[in-house]
Amino acid sequence: MVRMIEGKGRPLAAARAATGHGFSALVDRWEAEETVLRRRGAAVAADVLASCLLDLRAAWEEHQLEELSLADGAAEAGMSYKGLQKAVAEGRVPNAGTKHRPRIRREDLPRKARAAHRR
Numbered sequence: 799m800v801r802m803i804e805g806k807g808r809p810l811a812a813a814r815a816a817t818g819h820g821f822s823a824l825v826d827r828w829e830a831e832e833t834v835l836r837r838r839g840a841a842v843a844a845d846v847l848a849s850c851l852l853d854l855r856a857a858w859e860e861h862q863l864e865e866l867s868l869a870d871g872a873a874e875a876g877m878s879y880k881g882l883q884k885a886v887a888e889g890r891v892p893n894a895g896t897k898h899r900p901r902i903r904r905e906d907l908p909r910k911a912r913a914a915h916r917r
Contacts, residue, residue: 821858825851865894865901875907882908 828851835844866874872882885891886900891908895901 825855828854862903862905864904866904866907868900868902871902871904871907874904876910877908 828847832844832847832851835841835847868879868882868886872879875882882891882902883900885908886893886902891902892906893900894903894906
């Protein structure tokens with residue numbers, strides 16, 4: 799079932815585009831909606847939403863634990879291949895692969911600091 803969600807699910811596509819914070823906000827909103835549904839006597843709808851939450855969390859976890867090549871990891875992190883390679887070699891980023899075939903878990907990718915919003 800996770801594969802179906804991962805391949806076709808709109809919520810997961812939105813979650814992938816979002817930061818962890820955006821994902822947390824979505825989960826919080828769905829949990830609140832589940833509570834409201836139960837309070838209003840819509841137990842079946844609440845159970846469906848709870849099931850969707852479980853699937854979404856499982857898919858997100860699988861997504862975060864995916865091991866990426868240095869090239870893919872660098873592209874996702876918005877940094878250079880050499881910069882990521884150096885971070886792995888220095889131990890600042892854990893190597894999920896082997897010495898001669900390094901891999902980086904998506905959850906371990908360095909994140910660039912976001913610029914402050916200016917008005």
